[in-house]
Amino acid sequence: MAISIDLNADGSGNGVDLQGLLADFDANFSKGSFNWGQFLNGGFFDGPQYYLSDEDSSSSYTDGFLATTGSGDEFSYDIGTHQIVGNLDALSFGETLVQDGNGDYYLSDSAADISGLNLSNADTGTVLTALYSGDSSELQSVFASQGVAINGSTGNDTIGGWAGDDVLTGNGGADTFEFDTSGNFGDDTVTDFTDGTDLLDIDFNSVTVASANGGADTLITHANGTITLTGVDFNDIDATDFV
Ligand SMILES: [Ca+2]
Ligand SMILES: [Ca+2]
Ligand SMILES: [Ca+2]
Structure with a gap:
């Protein structure tokens, strides 16, 4: 990319x-x-x-x-x-x-x-x-x-990629990461998801949340793509982290 x-x-x-x-x-x-x-x-x-x-x-x-x-x-x-x-x-x-x-x-x-x-x-x-x-x-x-790398500002951004495998970085602020589930959205990565501050804009009831990479990361799986939250403990991710 x-x-x-x-x-x-x-x-x-x-x-x-x-x-x-x-x-x-x-x-x-x-x-x-x-x-x-x-x-x-x-x-x-x-x-x-x-x-x-x-x-x-x-x-x-x-x-x-x-x-x-x-x-x-x-x-x-x-x-x-x-x-x-x-x-x-x-x-x-x-x-x-x-x-x-x-x-x-x-x-x-x-x-x-x-x-x-x-x-x-x-x-x-x-x-x-x-x-x-x-x-x-x-x-x-x-x-x-x-696929693209999107680098957010220090402010509160709304960051959504496209159908490719995108790498999304919020760079501070309270950022919302959005995923277009109307088609395949690829295997995307959020590099700096901050639990309790940032949000995921995807239907919580349509995904599964699991541990990945030996517990180092969180893998969120939807029928049309996946989201890896780098460096996030999957125990920290629940419905309150979703829009
Ligand atoms: Ca930001
Ligand atoms: Ca994507
Ligand atoms: Ca949380």
Whole structure:
């Protein structure tokens, strides 16, 4: 697994609901009529980074997205297919574009930073074309096919993975780990579940809780997947740990 998603608490210490953020993007992102986005540190039709802003400030979602290529690569606009191609490696969701000391751009208020995508030209075109029209489903398909590592903020996050084997880390705060049991959700791991503070969002009556790895970990088994709680004594896990 190479894809990492880092959640960034805003200044208030609020956490991030990753699935909620993407659902809000899908429902409310609009680039407006005459906004084609901008390539950064390149030409009019190419560059190592690409930013597209939201131009519909009346809706709940106001963030744009910043796409970044893998090292040494550049995006370019393919006039034939009307797609942006290149090696999409990183994506951030936020609206305040700033430059670091090397001149590379980042979003200082980004809610989520995704890295390690390493997509081919064709997949880059598919994912960015969908995002351009306010649709994160192609990006989420990449997540589902590979599994992701999601790293929470210091705030109270809601962290849910996809169909692959995901590694979820809350990083402090009172975090809720959610599992989509409408289909297979894979064999997921929660690396820092804190008994009495964090919660699991899955039906307690649909799972079994057992000791694993010689008592070091807890294994929660559902018909559509498993959850390993690393370093948690299974005796500590009961109905009160579930939403
Ligand atoms: Ca957290
Ligand atoms: Ca999963
Ligand atoms: Ca407990």
